[in-house]
Amino acid sequence: MRWIITTIIFFIFWTPNLKAQFVPEGSYKMAGFLERMYEPRKTVISGDTLHYRPRWVFPRHIKVQYAGSVGFISVGAGYHLWDVYEPTLSYGLLNEALGGSNVTVHTISLKNSFFLTQKPWFDHFWPKAGLQINWGNTNNTFSSLPAHYPEKYYFQNKVHAAPFWGGEWYQPLKDKHLTGWGIYFEFSALDAYLLEAIRTDYVTMLDVWSLAVGFTFYFH
């Protein structure tokens, strides 16, 4: 735990104070396949002409994350939309080898992240918050009850919502594939934990958080 905090504080205070920028800088030559993806294409569907660029569907970033209630490690890809919204779809794994659990848990997570400021703090640090939706697949989790239960016997326990907040230290890169990379942390709280924090005095708001740390790599 201590090394995680130390690493984050180190990055905040000691990284050179370069100007951060999330949009592609455009001055550095892109890899050929990326340039080709920016070229406009058109196709005809049922008599209608559709103009598009392949780059629109190619992910804007990939993330590699440790912990955060979505597995020992998770990897995902996502987009940057309307300047403030950054959705990422991830797959997380927890098993004996990765996390030391005696049971395997597969988690699909949709992280809906929003930028909280128009400019980064310290020229690099972007505060973010949002809501992630986690689908956990393991034993005795279900989104609808198996047939042998009476109706409404249990509430579904496969899908959990988890509000989160955190931030990312972004560093631009001069690279033909990447515009930059970032190291981030997030504190998320599962809906089930938040419910207990609201419903009981015993569970406090300090008991519900789960810390995730990870890296993001941004493509041109």
Place this chain on the structure above:
Amino acid sequence: MNTIHTVGSIIAFSLLATGCNNIIEYSPYQSGTGELPQNLNEKTINRLEQESSAKFKSFRIAIIGDSHTYYDDFRDQIKALNAIDSIDFVIHNGDITLSGIHREFMWFNDIVSELKYPMLTIIGNHDFLSNGDLVYQEMFGSLNFTLDYNNCRFVFFDDIIWEKNIEDPDFQWLHQVSQKNDSITHVCVVSHIPPWSDQFSMGNRYLFYKILEDNNVKLSIHGHTHSFFSGYREECEVPFLVSGDATDREIILLEIKQDTLLIDRKSF
């Protein structure tokens, strides 16, 4: 960003990161990751069997159950138990969690760590959800087990059915360990679900009653229904005792004497 924001953010982050419990969580469904104590029931049995008398000696136990996530009431229940003198041990009738997730087991453990008496628990249907059965076995040990104390036998019987995708309880084991030889004064059975509940098929219900009767079980103790019951069911000659949940804010005290069992309810 101004200085106040900067300093405030760093302090807030540091406090949160260092002040939170269980802050690194891989999954709410994790099991065997080492944060929980292990084999609590087995350790309690070893302790009680060492303190046990070879011949029958009257004793008193406390019975609670279905604490789920009623943490405030449950914490008060543990305080109320500590305020009672002369309890030999406490039985929790199961459903120590709501969803069987890892953090609920941690919260349960945190609360019962304040209890000054030894406690034994039996698994409940809610504890079986979301890998909860694996977490439970890591934390408490076997799902079926017995305790011989002061020449009485307590049979703790896992009778969860639906959460095992409709698997019959191990009635053969129940019959085997409930057999009362002349040297045992009383046999009591403890299981989470009473046999008249919907989970039991007619055949399973009859078999459960038959095992209780054939082995002259003195009392069959359960939880699950969230309401207190003490007495007989029409179909069975063995008396039943069912505990309510933590919100009932009461403790059942069972006085075990040579010739009888006395049930008392203590509110807090």
